[in-house]
Amino acid sequence: MTADLFPTYRGHMEYFCLGCGKRFPTDELHYTCPECGGVFLLDNLLFDDLKKRSGKQWREIFDSRAASKKTALRGIFRFYELMAPVLEEEDIVYLGEGNTPVIESSPGLNQTTGMTTAYKNDGQNPSASFKDRGMACGFSYLRSLIRQNAWDQILTVCASTGDTSAAAALYASYVGGAIKSVVILPHGKVTPAQLAQPLGSGAVVLEVPGVFDDCMKVVEHLADNYRVALLNSKNAWRILGQESYAFECAQWFDWDMKNKCIFVPIGNAGNITAIMAGFLKLYELEIIADLPRIFGVQSHHADPVYRYYAVDDPKERQYEPVTVAASVAQAAMIGNPVSFPRVKYFAEKFEAIGGEDSFQVLQVTEQQIMDSMIQANMHGHIACTQGGESFAGAKRALELGLVTPEELCILDSTAHQLKFVDFQNMYFDNSFPPEFEITPDMTLANTPELVISPEEKSALSPEEYTRTTANKVVAKLGLEKK
Ligand SMILES: *Cc1c(COP(=O)(O)O)cnc(C)c1O
Numbered sequence: 505m506t507a508d509l510f511p512t513y514r515g516h517m518e519y520f521c522l523g524c525g526k527r528f529p530t531d532e533l534h535y536t537c538p539e540c541g542g543v544f545l546l547d548n549l550l551f552d553d554l555k556k557r558s559g560k561q562w563r564e565i566f567d568s569r570a571a572s573k574k575t576a577l578r579g580i581f582r583f584y585e586l587m588a589p590v591l592e593e594e595d596i597v598y599l600g601e602g603n604t605p606v607i608e609s610s611p612g613l614n615q616t617t618g619m620t621t622a623y624k625n626d627g628q629n630p631s632a633s634f635k636d637r638g639m640a641c642g643f644s645y646l647r648s649l650i651r652q653n654a655w656d657q658i659l660t661v662c663a664s665t666g667d668t669s670a671a672a673a674l675y676a677s678y679v680g681g682a683i684k685s686v687v688i689l690p691h692g693k694v695t696p697a698q699l700a701q702p703l704g705s706g707a708v709v710l711e712v713p714g715v716f717d718d719c720m721k722v723v724e725h726l727a728d729n730y731r732v733a734l735l736n737s738k739n740a741w742r743i744l745g746q747e748s749y750a751f752e753c754a755q756w757f758d759w760d761m762k763n764k765c766i767f768v769p770i771g772n773a774g775n776i777t778a779i780m781a782g783f784l785k786l787y788e789l790e791i792i793a794d795l796p797r798i799f800g801v802q803s804h805h806a807d808p809v810y811r812y813y814a815v816d817d818p819k820e821r822q823y824e825p826v827t828v829a830a831s832v833a834q835a836a837m838i839g840n841p842v843s844f845p846r847v848k849y850f851a852e853k854f855e856a857i858g859g860e861d862s863f864q865v866l867q868v869t870e871q872q873i874m875d876s877m878i879q880a881n882m883h884g885h886i887a888c889t890q891g892g893e894s895f896a897g898a899k900r901a902l903e904l905g906l907v908t909p910e911e912l913c914i915l916d917s918t919a920h921q922l923k924f925v926d927f928q929n930m931y932f933d934n935s936f937p938p939e940f941e942i943t944p945d946m947t948l949a950n951t952p953e954l955v956i957s958p959e960e961k962s963a964l965s966p967e968e969y970t971r972t973t974a975n976k977v978v979a980k981l982g983l984e985k986k
């Protein structure tokens with residue numbers, strides 16, 4: 505089989521409700537269970553057919569596809585059979601998502617922390633966050649529905665902490681045609697870059713006072729009562745696309761996940777769900793021999809999943825939403841994660857195979873998140889605040905003796921540093937509002953210095969200006985003549 509042929513295998517997918525267990529065909533767009541309102545997973549009833557190939561054969565197929573020149577196989581659909589093998593080639597939307605690199609930390613950084621870390625830079629996706637993985641799958645499915653039903657209009661809607669709307673608006677504007685995009689944001693709670701993104705993509709941007717959880721309620725009311733395609737992470741197609749993170753991670757390390765730990769920030773808990781689900785599929789098909797260990801990380805200002813798992817005895821655990829406080833990990837500042845039932849479902853499966861310590865959730869402070877992001881980026885990474893949270897989580901795990909220095913800690917930087925520069929600026933200017941509870945380490949503060957004033961400049965001829973300025977730079981840097 506050559507890598508440039510589109511796969512011929514087709515699965516049979518169904519929505520499977522985690523609330524009531526009922527199943528529904530995927531020829532209809534469902535956001536949540538029409539019977540009980542529970543969240544769905546997508547289940548391929550013909551998954552076992554994939555076992556006719558050995559793990560080795562699958563590894564070879566996926567490796568050969570890495571060189572494919574076929575657009576539909578260049579991104580997350582390289583792993584077509586594991587993802588949404590009901591889509592046709594013409595349905596697949598590819599905007600360059602996936603294939604994000606894993607960058608080993610510098611020896612300097614590893615020496616400082618006493619562990620070995622690496623960042624998987626999901627900020628190197630087209631809209632600069634991992635959300636593109638889920639949107640690529642979600643919009644591909646929408647395209648198949650539009651094609652099959654000959655729809656002439658469909659409104660896509662999402663509530664967002666910033667990155668979901670940026671991704672949704674990007675994919676919607678590319679697909680165009682029947683698709684119109686609306687995003688609902690918490691007023692004043694997304695960064696300027698994240699607001700600029702859906703505006704630049706031409707989406708209708710609506711703002712409401714409050715936090716993400718408020719936007720979510722509005723959007724769900726719309727979905728319950730009107731015909732719209734909701735693209736929040738309750739949408740099971742998005743979770744499916746996000747599984748590609750796990751597939752890529754395994755492929756990057758030549759399918760060897762032994763002694764590897766993955767640190768993932770948790771907001772609505774869709775990403776960590778998808779990562780666990782993805783690794784479980786690889787394990788079931790014997791594509792990998794060992795599961796990695798997965799660590800969810802939450803800020804002390806938004807930690808409902810941490811609180812749940814902090815209770816040792818599973819029978820004593822009780823899920824309760826929390827009221828969030830200000831968080832620099834703004835994209836994960838969520839008090840009532842919609843994918844919590846999915847986390848529980850996959851965590852149980854994960855622990856049944858990988859043992860009790862194969863899935864854990866850690867809590868870190870806002871201070872640790874910011875310090876970690878600044879530290880990582882000063883060593884050549886491009887971590888966002890949530891990436892700082894992953895790193896802080898790894899340090900916390902080492903401190904608690906949960907990881908050994910021999911294990912490789914893979915940190916998920918879920919977005920690009922540039923989306924969250926405002927927090928970097930607050931750190932360097934020491935201007936965090938008190939509710940963040942962050943005191944910057946001013947030895948790390950980095951601010952631009954004006955070398956020469958505009959007044960001085962205007963008094964000088966062009967030649968004098970160049971020479972004077974150069975001399976000032978020389979004096980500042982203490983340069984010696986060669
Ligand atoms: C959405 C998002 C998160 C949180 O992911 P969940 O799937 O909601 O847990 C973390 N970081 C960034 C940058 C995000 O955009």
Ligand SMILES: [Zn+2]
Nearest residue numbers: 521524537540
């Ligand atoms: Zn149900």
